[in-house]
Amino acid sequence: LDYQHVQVPFEITLWIMLASLAKIGFHLYNKLPSVVPESCLLIFVGLIMGGIIYGLNDRSPPVMDSDIFFLYLLPPIVLDAGYFMPSRPFFENIGTILLYAVVGTIWNVFGIGFSLYGICQVKAFRLQDVSLLHNLLFGSLIAAVDPVAVLAVFEEIHVNEKLHILVFGESLLNDAVTVVLYKLFRSFCEMPTIKSVDVFAGVGKFFVVGLGGVLVGLSFGFTAAFTTRFTKDIRVIEPLFVFLYSYLSYLTAEMFHLSGIVAIISCAMGMKRYVEANISLKSHTTVKYFMKMWSSVSDTLIFIFLGVSTIGENHEWNWPYICFTVIFCLIWRALGVLVLTFFVNRFHVNTITSKDQFIIAYGGLRGAICFSLVFLLPDFHRKKLFIAATTVVILFTVFVQGMTIRPLVDLLAVKRKRESAPTVGEQIHIRFLDHLLAGIEDISGHWGQYYWKDKLEYFNSKYLQKILLREYDQPKSSIVLLYEKLERKHAIELAQAGQLGHSPAQPSFLCSGFLCSSSDRTVLADQKLEDAPNPDALDNMQEILARHLYRIRRTGPAYNRHTLPGDSEPSERAKEILILRHTNR
């Protein structure tokens, strides 16, 4: 038995297997995931595993190594989040998101830090050796909302898009602030004296960390897009580039002490458009599935390890401190959201309702990032207290808040996500509105949101697309397929109603000049057509609209005074198809 030889990969695989089997187990009971979010169940499984290991070995089970978490488990989740982030609502609300992420986190850190320091002063709690700096350090790691936990919970409750993007965007972007503050306070702990110049250096560092992360991310993103321009002949490794470049951007940012999360998000968002235009359809599907798979595995492992690491002798249970930590987390988050939303609503027409505010405050879940950061703390005698407090806060937020948020959303009748499928017409209208508003802003001489958006698109079409795209390869085939479907559907309807082409001008949606290939004709009779156009095909149409709308226009307005006369075209086509159909029976 040569266990030593295979131990490490064997154990890793066993853990991943356990995680995946647990996931299958949950979904076997249909009712369970709707009541208890998956993250809770996974932590629970982790707790059981930890208990078993503790019982068997009579020592603490393996604690999740912070390196493993930050280097291997976190990047796939953040990459998945960044790649599939709906960019339109994100950028429309970017001001609010940044405000919550930056100002909100700072507010929380100092609020929690100072109030906990106040608690420490009370003699009865025997906490007086915890200094202000330690409290602030603790505050900096516990204040940040965790994207993993937020994703896990919000994905199941389907609130309206704006609310979702606010909470989610905030959880992703507050990493920059957390990194800076955490490192700042940690270095302060080790410095004998702190001068005000150090504080200013800290503030400056924040901008460096955030903007540096964005720059690193974008440069890797554009390089990735450029690389995929040349992959026409080796389609098989295309998906690999997406992952390699994103991971590299994360690692590079971490190497320079910049914010890795911000880097990987900007990389994903920057490269998405161009990469998707360059890679083949199959590669696109591969990227999508691998990303989802990896992030799902990571997510599961994180929660299980959270459960496992809770059991053990790492904790010092000073209940007053712990309870006050939980209370202050809740209070300061609520206050922060209230105050910031008040400011946001003064400048925005689309106000954030108080129901939404409640969900934003309540959705401030803490997760594995805090957990790993607390283990990274330098060893000082109160470290175990902090570990205990962090564990309780995480468990509280994930279990209590995670489980109750769905009934609360129902109870408060928070606006939910619109379930209707997006239509092509809507896309047209929204683009039209974009251009109209850009035009009005130009005319009124105002440099507003649409003006800058227009400028960016112009820059994109003139320079970026030329460099980064292989060619303007539209997925023509799927649109043609879609209209083929509509054509057939219409023809079949006509046939069923017994009509053959005497109809006057019907809305003509037939592809002139395109007939079904011979193999398709025999399939016509048996084919069941769905009512709505297939969403992927719609996406392609929307993609075309999105990609090609900002181009230099021919001068001269086109006033077309001709309405469509009784077009003989559509009826001819229908007749032809039906005749062929009948002959092929």
Add this chain to the structure above:
Amino acid sequence: QGQAQTGPGVTSLFSPAVTSEQIEHLHRRFKQLSQDQLTIRKENFDSIPDLEFNPIRGKIVHAFFDKRNLRQESDGLADEINFEDFLTIMSYFRPIEMNMDEEQLDRFRKEKLKFLFHMYDSDHDGKITLQEYRNVVEELLSGNPHLEKESARSIADGAMMEAASICVGQMGPDQVYEGITFEDFLKMWQGIDIETKMHVRFLNVDTIAHCY
């Protein structure tokens, strides 16, 4: 320079809290565009460099001279507009106010949608026909040499069919769908909250003025 001359018609379009500051700003812009004349013609819009790259430029400029938007009883196009007309058009883009009730909100929304409807309906017959819709989509997608006209037409056709199914539901084979009327247009825009989307920010009502 003193305050701009505004007729009584204009202030009734704005709520009482609009400051003269914003009207002043627009007046300055108007004078810039008209080169110190009292009226603007279509040619004056050529002097805006950024507008040139806008694909629906023609429709936007046309909208300024459309008599239906200028709340005049007649139909057709005006040759030139004065400052009051300019403000009238701009008023379509004013933002929503906090204290609007249901009815006002509904009217507000209808106003904006009517403006959009007039932009789509270029021959002023009160319906958006298939050809006009095609025209809109072609303009939106114009300038891209790689996109065939066929694709643009097909997209418009598909959108028209969607509109037909929203507005009329299942159509019998005999039915002719002549075009999108204003009521149908309203139905199509139900999902999009145009009251908050269609506004230009500098026309924001000064929030401090509300407090008094």
